[in-house]
Amino acid sequence: MKKVLVTGGAGFVGSNLVRMLSEEYGCEVTVLDDLFTGRKDFLAGIEHELIVGSVLDTDLLEECMRGKDAVFHLAARNIIVSIERPREDMEVNIGGTFNVLETALKYGVEKVVYASTSSIYGNPRHLPISEDEPPSFLNFYSVSKYAGECYCRAFYEVYDLPVCVVRYSNVYGYNQSPENPYCGVVEKFLDKALQGEPLPVHGDGEQTRDFTFVEDACRATVLAALSPKSPGEVYNVGTGVETSVNKLAYTILSLVGKGGDIVRIDRRDIDNIRRRVLNVEKVRQHLKFFTSHTLEMGIKKTLDWHIGQARPEESS
Ligand SMILES: NC(=O)c1ccc[n+]([C@@H]2O[C@H](COP(=O)([O-])OP(=O)(O)OC[C@H]3O[C@@H](n4cnc5c(N)ncnc54)[C@H](O)[C@@H]3O)[C@@H](O)[C@H]2O)c1
Secondary structure (H helix, E strand, C coil): CCEEEEECCCCHHHHHHHHHHHHHCCCEEEEEECCCCCCHHHHCCCCCEEEECCCCCHHHHHHHHCCCCEEEECCCCCHHHHHHCHHHHHHHHHHHHHHHHHHHHHCCCCEEEEEEEHHHHCCCCCCCECCCCCCCCCCHHHHHHHHHHHHHHHHHHHHCCCEEEEEECCEECCCCCCCCCCCCHHHHHHHHHHCCCCEEEECCCCCEECCEEHHHHHHHHHHHHHCCCCCCCEEEECCCCCEEHHHHHHHHHHHHCCCCCEEEECCCCCCCCCCCCECCHHHHHHHCCCCCCCHHHHHHHHHHHHHHCCCHHHHC
């Protein structure tokens, strides 16, 4: 895995992945990103080649793919876009994924990793949620991300394309930006807490999520690319720990240490899932992936980065 392409590599997870691939694994990284939510400055100080453009541009994609050993496909429109402009979500998340898979096949790429989401589980029937839980579609985003998974499966079955899927759960950490409306609750709370403002908690705050620190999510993603076991497989990537939004809020308030409290607001009308925690047995067994950060550790690192805007390795 010497030469790699990261689509969406200027985004939140992507930029952290680019750093890991470049600095820890010695990869030559090309990033293809249309800078829809991604930012050039997220990649500052990291050795990489940035190509600004879309995964919908098949000629450009061919240029980026030529000579690559592995591709990490993270480029996607987010859940908010999917509600406001479902066609755009469908075109980028399904069409773009199809283009990446087709081009990877054409250029004989040795491993493709597709970033999917635990949103595809909706309100699950069983907890913790295992990979064989049937999908349940509560929004267009989960449909488009799952359709991307289905294309991965079909390219694997029909053409033996060595592709695997990682399903992330609520990733947080460096390079999440509160200006991005889908930045996630951890970032929103940190931003408010640092300004000494109350943290807005939707509903009773007893809804739960599996909050995953970005370094852990990226590690699992790289292990998926490196493992000979991963082609054709789907892996949950999370902590296996169920955390309520109330617990998250009070953890952040105590780590920021500026006093402050929470304020209750209306229930969310998107991604309104009551409970989410992933079963992570498969990723542990196949990829030997174990998270290295508790919630407190991950938030502390993110907070340090926020305060000093220190680069990730400086705040660790
Ligand atoms: N952050 C999470 O908690 C989370 C959870 C589950 C899944 N995911 C998945 O992980 C991936 C990365 O998410 P993120 O949180 O870093 O979001 P993000 O919005 O920060 O990153 C997505 C990146 O893709 C780029 N992009 C969008 N459309 C593009 C296009 N047509 N061509 C090229 N680039 C394009 C954006 O500019 C951005 O840099 C996505 O596929 C997302 O579905 C994220």
